[in-house]
Amino acid sequence: MRFAMAIALLALVAPLPAVADPAIPPLTGRLVDAAHVLDDWTRNQIEGELASFETSSGIQLVVVTLPDLGGDTIEDWGLALGRGWGIGQKGKNNGVLLIVAPKDHKLRIEVGYGLEGEMPDATANGIVNNIIVPRFRSGDIPGGIGAGVDAIIVGLGGKVEGVTAPAQTSPNNSSVTPFLKGFLPFIIFIAVIIMINRRRRGGGRWGSVYPYMGGGFGRGGFSSSSGFSGGGGFSGGGGSFGGGGASGGW
Amino acid sequence: MRIFRSLHLPRMARAIAGLVLLSLTLPLIASCGVNSIPTYEEQARAAWAQVLNQYQRRTDLIPNLVATVKGAANFESKTLQAVVEARAKVGQMQLPADVLTNPQAMQAFEQNQAGLTSALSRLLVVSEQYPELKANANYQTLQAQLEGTENRIAVARRDYIDAVRLYNTELRTFPGRWWAWLLYPDAKEMAQFTIDDRAAAVPAVNFNTP
Numbered sequence: 486m487r488f489a490m491a492i493a494l495l496a497l498v499a500p501l502p503a504v505a506d507p508a509i510p511p512l513t514g515r516l517v518d519a520a521h522v523l524d525d526w527t528r529n530q531i532e533g534e535l536a537s538f539e540t541s542s543g544i545q546l547v548v549v550t551l552p553d554l555g556g557d558t559i560e561d562w563g564l565a566l567g568r569g570w571g572i573g574q575k576g577k578n579n580g581v582l583l584i585v586a587p588k589d590h591k592l593r594i595e596v597g598y599g600l601e602g603e604m605p606d607a608t609a610n611g612i613v614n615n616i617i618v619p620r621f622r623s624g625d626i627p628g629g630i631g632a633g634v635d636a637i638i639v640g641l642g643g644k645v646e647g648v649t650a651p652a653q654t655s656p657n658n659s660s661v662t663p664f665l666k667g668f669l670p671f672i673i674f675i676a677v678i679i680m681i682n683r684r685r686r687g688g689g690r691w692g693s694v695y696p697y698m699g700g701g702f703g704r705g706g707f708s709s710s711s712g713f714s715g716g717g718g719f720s721g722g723g724g725s726f727g728g729g730g731a732s733g734g735w
Numbered sequence: 736m737r738i739f740r741s742l743h744l745p746r747m748a749r750a751i752a753g754l755v756l757l758s759l760t761l762p763l764i765a766s767c768g769v770n771s772i773p774t775y776e777e778q779a780r781a782a783w784a785q786v787l788n789q790y791q792r793r794t795d796l797i798p799n800l801v802a803t804v805k806g807a808a809n810f811e812s813k814t815l816q817a818v819v820e821a822r823a824k825v826g827q828m829q830l831p832a833d834v835l836t837n838p839q840a841m842q843a844f845e846q847n848q849a850g851l852t853s854a855l856s857r858l859l860v861v862s863e864q865y866p867e868l869k870a871n872a873n874y875q876t877l878q879a880q881l882e883g884t885e886n887r888i889a890v891a892r893r894d895y896i897d898a899v900r901l902y903n904t905e906l907r908t909f910p911g912r913w914w915a916w917l918l919y920p921d922a923k924e925m926a927q928f929t930i931d932d933r934a935a936a937v938p939a940v941n942f943n944t945p
Contacts (some may be wrong), residue, residue, distance in 0.1 A: 560886050606883030607876040727785075728890035731879055 508555075512547075512570045514719050515539070520550035520587050527627040531634055538643045544579045544600070545572045545722060546637060548630060551586045559586060559732050563595035573597040573724020580724040581641070583633055587626055592617060594637065596729040603641055610731035612636045621735040768910050772919050775902035779925055782895040783835060789888045790825075790848055796884060797822045797855075800877045804858065807868040814854075814861045821851040834926075841926035855881065892928055899925045 510519045515535040516528055523531070535546050549566060557565075563584055566572075573580025578599035585592045594609040616636045620629030635645045801819060804810050825847050834840045859878065868874050903924045905911035915922045 560889070564890060605880075607879040610875070610879035610882075726890075728887040729883060730886075731883060732886075 509566055509569045510549075510551075512719070512721060515545075515547050517547070517549045520552045520585070522550050522585075522587050522626045523630065524627065527631060531631060534634055534638065534645065538638050538641075542641065542643055543574060543577070544581065544641055544643075545574070545724065546581045546583070546634070546641075547572050548583045548634060549585070550630075551584065552588060554586050554589045554591065559584060559589070559591040559593045560728070562586075563593045563730065563732075564726055564728060567595050567597065567724075567726035571721030571723040571725075573599065573722055573726075575723030578724040578726070580721070580726070581637060583630065583637065585626070585630060590621075591732065591734050592621070593732040594633075594730045595726060597724050598727045598729070599724070600641065601727075601729040604637070604730075606729065606731050608640055609729075610733070612640065613731050613733035618733050618735045768905075769914050769918065771905050771911055772902075772915055772922055775898070775905050776922065779895070779898040779902045780835070782891070782898040786888070786891045786895050789884060789891045793851070793855075793881070793884045793888065794822060794825055796877065796880055800858075800874075800881065803871065803874050803877060804862065804868065807865050807871070807874075810865065810868070811861055814858050817854040818851075818858050821847075821854040825851050836923040836925055838926040838929075842929060845928060852885070856885075896928055899927055903927075 510517055514532060516523075516532045518528060531548060535548065539545055547570070551562065554562060563582060566584065567580060567582050571580075572582060578597040580597040581600060581604065582595040583592070584595060592613060594604075594613055596604045596606075596609060612633060617629045617633040620626075620632060638645055797818065801815060804815060828844065828847050830844060831837060831840050834844060859881070862868050862874070862878075906915050906922060906924055
């Protein structure tokens with residue numbers, strides 16, 4: 486009888502689906518361009534933004550492009566990458582991933598446990614569908630990723646200076662117009678984020694991110710002051726994820 | 736203690752020897768897994784609490800969703816009704832205290848939640864047919880929250896499955912088995928999820944029949 490019960494138990498447990506754990510690429514920096522869709526200029530620009538955002542806020546924001554989802558969902562990848570790399574600080578769980586799979590036309594913003602209040606699903610969804618997807622649809626993958634990173638940073642209370650276009654240095658044009666041109670996308674992002682957020686709950690979020698701005702976290706090691714170079718020595722802080730965020734496709 | 740008595744040591748020395756012996760053996764005992772069972776049990780219970788938490792979060796979203804969808808002109812009432820009924824079923828369910836070690840109760844719980852899962856995803860699929868609803872900002876927010884919650888449920892279930900697998904394995908294998916027999920006679924294996932949430936969630940929708 487006992488033996489039969491043991492067999493029955495084994496039979497019950499054995500066929501459970503194994504946890505989907507895609508073979509995750511090595512974490513080579515804050516930007517892992519495994520699908521090779523970004524040029525050097527964009528890569529440096531984004532890496533610099535990610536590094537200075539982490540220095541100012543303590544939040545680890547990592548961008549990944551994947552060559553292939555390998556049959557798993559982008560949600561599976563988000564969880565496997567976030568937990569596998571341990572993005573975000575241990576205990577604070579303040580990591581965010583922007584995952585793009587150009588071949589599968591899928592993307593996702595994966596939000597760590599500790600940031601689900603600052604970046605609710607609806608906000609992440611707004612960034613995915615209103616800011617990134619339209620650019621991806623028109624074939625502008627680097628532009629979409631750049632704009633998405635800006636929007637995530639602004640949404641989490643960070644600051645974004647001197648925005649995207651490579652041809653931003655035009656010294657002979659000394660009027661106000663290029664200045665405005667450069668900042669227009671930035672202003673639009675803020676407006677969109679505020680609008681999305683107003684709709685969800687009655688504002689008051691800008692104050693709530695300030696605790697993150699104070700710095701003074703124990704973890705050194707990865708936030709070196711230079712930070713513009715290819716992410717040398719960057720590693721996850723041991724943060725965890727619970728499936729927050731939003732996905733989209735184009 | 737008989738050993739010490741036979742050595743004719745003074746009381747004090749005996750007590751000290753006993754303490755030394757205890758302090759030497761305690762870490763040994765701890766390192767060979769005497770704490771594993773309660774530790775794993777706590778982890779599994781925490782994972783279960785997270786599962787309940789996420790399901791509750793979903794349940795809480797539904798009244799808002801139903802109200803928003805109702806606002807859309809002549810929304811298919813059958814689909815809406817199915818969601819309302821499935822939610823009521825989940826709400827009425829009384830979880831027994833021993834649900835974790837009671838496979839029948841666990842299965843009933845799962846069945847009700849799976850019913851709600853498929854009713855909800857059907858609602859989302861049907862909503863695709865209503866452009867004005869899709870353009871509604873309130874609906875978009877709710878949809879994003881609902882999708883996020885479904886994903887969190889999937890993660891919480893996965894974590895629970897892993898935690899229970901660890902705990903049940905500890906109870907069944909050496910040395911956990913012996914420790915359970917010796918110290919934790921009440922420890923019982925926990926019920927696993929038997930229904931695949933994602934498989935249960937795939938809705939069959941036929942737009943041709945009214």
